[in-house]
Amino acid sequence: CGTSTSSRKDLGINYKALDDLFKISQERKDYVKYEVQVQMVEIYNEQVRDLLAEDPSTTKYPF
Template sequence: MSNDRKDIMTYDIYVQMVEIYNEQVRDLLAEDKTDNKLEIRSCNDDGLSLPDATLRPVTSTSDVLTLMKLGEVNRTVSSTALNNKSSRSHSVLTVHVHGKDTSGNTIRSCLHLIDLAGSE
């Protein structure tokens, strides 16, 4: 869609992926794994509720899928009686879309995709 509209609108698309585990929010796309705990805040001027979470630019569906795989690798898992590798956390993948039209007007939107703990 962004390619079809490139004459009238330009889009920047970003992805964040976090998990909520034991009442803590962790950044699943952080390069530094030692201190990736986050605080939820009221939306700031950027419209981000997790401004300290890694925000990765994407240009295709395959970019998003690659980041989802990376996030899944970093997610907290353990075994249960029914599943030897069950997720123990809720994960939230957020797609942020920033658009700018030819007259300079901007729009911002986001889509949250949520995977609940143990929902395999």
């Protein structure tokens, strides 16, 4: 995430996408129920790491 002085244009695509997703879900909460699940992985040199795992280096893919 950015700092408190950052503008939206300075934030990354992940932050912007999640921010939009939660804003839309709030706007539609009276007639749509959402369940949001997030997974963040890194692919580097044909190795996949789960960035949300306690120890991403031990996570093996595919599941």
